[in-house]
Amino acid sequence: xxxxxxxxxxxxxxxxxxxxxxxxxxxxxxxxxxxxxxxxxxxxxxxxxxxxxxxxxxxxxxxxxxxxxxxxxxxxxxxxxxxxxxxxxxxxxxxxxxxxxxxxxxxxxxxxxxxxxxxxxxxxxxxxxxxxxxxxxxxxxxxxxxxxxxxxxxxxxxxxxxxxxxxxxxxxxxxxxxxxxxxxxxxxxxxxxxxxxxxxxxxxxxxxxxxxxxxxxxxxxxxxxxxxx
Amino acid sequence: xxxxxxxxxxxxxxxxxxxxxxxxxxxxxxxxxxxxx
Numbered sequence: 001x002x003x004x005x006x007x008x009x010x011x012x013x014x015x016x017x018x019x020x021x022x023x024x025x026x027x028x029x030x031x032x033x034x035x036x037x038x039x040x041x042x043x044x045x046x047x048x049x050x051x052x053x054x055x056x057x058x059x060x061x062x063x064x065x066x067x068x069x070x071x072x073x074x075x076x077x078x079x080x081x082x083x084x085x086x087x088x089x090x091x092x093x094x095x096x097x098x099x100x101x102x103x104x105x106x107x108x109x110x111x112x113x114x115x116x117x118x119x120x121x122x123x124x125x126x127x128x129x130x131x132x133x134x135x136x137x138x139x140x141x142x143x144x145x146x147x148x149x150x151x152x153x154x155x156x157x158x159x160x161x162x163x164x165x166x167x168x169x170x171x172x173x174x175x176x177x178x179x180x181x182x183x184x185x186x187x188x189x190x191x192x193x194x195x196x197x198x199x200x201x202x203x204x205x206x207x208x209x210x211x212x213x214x215x216x217x218x219x220x221x222x223x224x225x226x227x228x229x
Numbered sequence: 230x231x232x233x234x235x236x237x238x239x240x241x242x243x244x245x246x247x248x249x250x251x252x253x254x255x256x257x258x259x260x261x262x263x264x265x266x
Contacts (some may be wrong), residue, residue, distance in 0.1 A: 015256060032245045038252065085255060087248075109255040111248075 006054035007047040011039030016080045019046040022090030024171045026053025070098035083108040144172030
């Protein structure tokens with residue numbers, strides 16, 4: 001039996017808008033949206049995905065797959081009185097897309113901010129050597145250092161530098177927590193490669209409509225869905 | 230599905246108005262009776 005997800009709500013009128021955070025963060029990443037004008041027009045719902053913030057992992061489980069995260073998202077929106085608009089950032093965008101595949105009738109539309117997906121199922125998500133570098137860094141300087149390297153790579157140095165110090169420290173702590181909760185039977189290398197085990201099939205989303213709000217192309221590799229342990 | 234490409238992982242924090250505009254556009258496009266899309 002899992003603990004309930006930690007859910008934050010703002011606004012009482014309008015269609016439901018569910019915000020799904022990315023890796024190494026929690027629902028607080030949507031603080032601006034929860035405090036801004038959106039709750040005047042939408043019932044804004046943000047939550048801590050399983051294993052993030054105040055939503056603990058299931059007992060004995062070190063990390064959860066995209067499919068598990070999507071199942072919980074679908075359960076969250078199942079009780080709403082109308083289909084929801086979903087918005088996900090980074091790994092949260094992948095969770096949103098998987099939810100779209102599972103429960104299209106419960107979803108009015110979705111916004112996917114840089115979902116870390118390979119162009120095809122045959123393409124590697126991470127550049128050669130990146131994961132090995134993270135493993136070496138984690139072994140040498142600790143999982144927090146590897147978590148920081150991961151985020152600097154994903155966000156870019158400028159965005160990392162702009163993050164409030166508390167967010168930077170939390171990211172490092174998330175790396176330490178992942179390492180502390182990893183099951184002994186989980187090899188370190190595979191734990192840093194969740195996309196190899198739980199990557200949704202991008203080809204399955206070929207039928208989902210796509211509209212870009214920018215003409216620029218996505219970067220070839222936005223990053224994995226989970227910080228390294 | 231609206232994919233915000235090349236805008237950066239911090240779009241919602243760096244450009245909250247653009248994010249809100251995307252939500253509004255999606256809501257309008259998916260409103261009952263809408264022919265937008």
